[in-house]
Amino acid sequence: MGGFRRFATYRTATAAGVFTNTVFGLILAYVFIALWETKPHLGGYDQAQALTYVWLGQALLMVVAVMGGGFEDELIERIRTGDIAIDLYRPADLQLWWLAQDTGRALFHLLGRGVVPLAFGAVFFDLALPASPLTWIAFLVAVLLGVVVSFALRFLVALSAFWLLDGAGAAQLAWIAGIFCSGMLLPLNVFPGTFGEVVRALPWSSLIQAPVDVLLGTADPLATYAFQAAWAVGLLAAGRLVQSVATRRVVVQGG
Amino acid sequence: MHERTRPASWPERQGAYARVRDGVRAYRMIAAMWIRSTMAYRASFAMTTFGNFAATALDFVAILLMFSQVDRLGGYSLPEVAFLYGVAGTAFGLADLTLGSMDRLGRRVRDGTLDTLLVRPVPVLAQVAADRFALRRLGRITQGLLVFGYAVAALDISWTPLKVLLIPLMLLSGGAIFSAVFVAGAAFQFVAQDASEVQNSFTYGGSTLLQYPPTVFAKDLLRGVTFVLPLAFVNWLPALYVLGRPYPLGLPTWVAFTPPLVAAGCCALAGVAWRAGLRSYRSTGS
Numbered sequence: 001m002g003g004f005r006r007f008a009t010y011r012t013a014t015a016a017g018v019f020t021n022t023v024f025g026l027i028l029a030y031v032f033i034a035l036w037e038t039k040p041h042l043g044g045y046d047q048a049q050a051l052t053y054v055w056l057g058q059a060l061l062m063v064v065a066v067m068g069g070g071f072e073d074e075l076i077e078r079i080r081t082g083d084i085a086i087d088l089y090r091p092a093d094l095q096l097w098w099l100a101q102d103t104g105r106a107l108f109h110l111l112g113r114g115v116v117p118l119a120f121g122a123v124f125f126d127l128a129l130p131a132s133p134l135t136w137i138a139f140l141v142a143v144l145l146g147v148v149v150s151f152a153l154r155f156l157v158a159l160s161a162f163w164l165l166d167g168a169g170a171a172q173l174a175w176i177a178g179i180f181c182s183g184m185l186l187p188l189n190v191f192p193g194t195f196g197e198v199v200r201a202l203p204w205s206s207l208i209q210a211p212v213d214v215l216l217g218t219a220d221p222l223a224t225y226a227f228q229a230a231w232a233v234g235l236l237a238a239g240r241l242v243q244s245v246a247t248r249r250v251v252v253q254g255g
Numbered sequence: 256m257h258e259r260t261r262p263a264s265w266p267e268r269q270g271a272y273a274r275v276r277d278g279v280r281a282y283r284m285i286a287a288m289w290i291r292s293t294m295a296y297r298a299s300f301a302m303t304t305f306g307n308f309a310a311t312a313l314d315f316v317a318i319l320l321m322f323s324q325v326d327r328l329g330g331y332s333l334p335e336v337a338f339l340y341g342v343a344g345t346a347f348g349l350a351d352l353t354l355g356s357m358d359r360l361g362r363r364v365r366d367g368t369l370d371t372l373l374v375r376p377v378p379v380l381a382q383v384a385a386d387r388f389a390l391r392r393l394g395r396i397t398q399g400l401l402v403f404g405y406a407v408a409a410l411d412i413s414w415t416p417l418k419v420l421l422i423p424l425m426l427l428s429g430g431a432i433f434s435a436v437f438v439a440g441a442a443f444q445f446v447a448q449d450a451s452e453v454q455n456s457f458t459y460g461g462s463t464l465l466q467y468p469p470t471v472f473a474k475d476l477l478r479g480v481t482f483v484l485p486l487a488f489v490n491w492l493p494a495l496y497v498l499g500r501p502y503p504l505g506l507p508t509w510v511a512f513t514p515p516l517v518a519a520g521c522c523a524l525a526g527v528a529w530r531a532g533l534r535s536y537r538s539t540g541s
Binding site: 010172176180185 | 298299302303306307309310313314316317320321323324325326327328329447448449450451452453455456460463464467470471472473476
């Protein structure tokens with residue numbers, strides 16, 4: 001929960017972020033209206049669902065850290081400066097410690113940056129938001145799983161700094177993959193053919209596409225959870241493996 | 256009068272021309288220093304430049320994906336959208352390369368490092384703008400120019416000397432308009448401190464908006480970006496003249512040639528805002 005309190009101190013930054021999400025939401029909403037007017041039911045969504053997709057995407061952008069900017073910048077910096085050696089002496093597990101931190105951050109962004117853009121979208125556009133609280137709960141579970149998958153991916157990116165020293169390049173490549181493969185720019189259902197199938201099978205689809213589909217009722221929640229959980233477990237295990245290899249490296253270097 | 260935090264003798268004693276010349280020279284020196292420092296990690300530089308290119312190219316890939324499903328967007332064909340995209344992307348890329356570091360100003364105000372810049376005998380704007388100068392941002396310009404090249408090749412434009420002249424004119428004026436937005440946004444950071452995202456929504460958001468045809472957007476939004484924040488002069492007004500398309504608000508044709516004037520006006524206003532922001536600055540004392 002330390003993450004929550006830490007981010008909660010940046011009130012102006014949060015307000016500014018909400019403003020940005022709303023501006024981008026507006027631009028995308030108009031583009032999607034033009035797109036769905038030309039081709040109704042594109043990707044299996046009607047226009048109200050497509051617009052809901054836009055505003056949910058803006059609401060979730062920071063929660064699931066599509067563009068990075070969570071704990072990983074700090075972890076990379078600690079690896080670069082060697083402070084990581086101190087962290088490794090601590091009795092807390094490195095991966096779990098940062099996961100707790102990142103979950104706090106996600107929770108803050110859900111409240112701080114998620115609610116307002118979605119409310120703005122609901123007021124000014126015709127959205128397809130469900131009435132049943134059960135659907136909303138199912139959606140939040142998918143968001144939580146998305147946060148864990150996102151964390152597991154960014155943990156791997158951060159650990160790459162043990163080898164690359166300067167993590168900027170890896171972080172940027174991860175950022176690109178995140179934006180494109182999460183469905184942030186365009187719903188993954190609209191991606192054509194085999195290309196679309198491949199992108200939908202990648203872990204990033206857990207971040208935006210999966211939770212949105214659960215809310216819109218266009219995907220079965222249980223199957224979605226299974227998909228997200230499989231990626232979460234696999235990626236966390238990979239992170240653990242890389243962590244143990246990297247830790248040995250620190251010891252070899254003598255801290 | 257406001258209390259001044261830097262030596263009063265510096266800007267007052269010099270003429271405007273000398274100040275600009277000093278500023279440009281300082282900018283070049285600081286930028287060169289950052290380029291040398293970036294080149295210390297060559298692999299990382301190559302990766303981030305490619306990343307910059309790829310990240311901006313993604314917007315265009317999204318547009319390509321849209322056109323894999325539809326033939327027209329807002330009544331515009333893919334090459335026409337590419338034309339708008341290329342102009343907006345290149346103009347924004349020019350401003351981003353020269354002034355893209357300005358959004359760090361808020362952080363400098365917060366952590367007090369701005370004070371270091373104030374005591375140096377070099378214009379603060381040049382120092383802030385050149386700080387962490389990132390050559391990797393050439394990736395964005397390259398990407399914009401490539402899409403622009405594709406559009407010009409794919410489109411069947413009946414070229415006239417006026418239309419040819421308009422191309423460099425709109426790229427440079429567009430870059431200047433975006434630069435003014437960067438500087439005005441930085442001036443706002445003196446007041447808001449950690450609101451750099453507001454600035455982002457006008458810079459990045461503005462360039463995203465201009466990538467799409469104006470017919471997509473609501474009339475009020477178009478009025479806003481024509482008369483309030485004149486982003487429409489970056490590409491829509493001049494580009495629609497080249498494409499031979501009417502402008503949705505029914506403005507006369509000659510407005511296509513006004514971007515240089517609008518750019519000059521924007522830069523002047525941004526300069527005033529910057530000076531006002533700098534004068535209002537109170538150090539955190541840390």
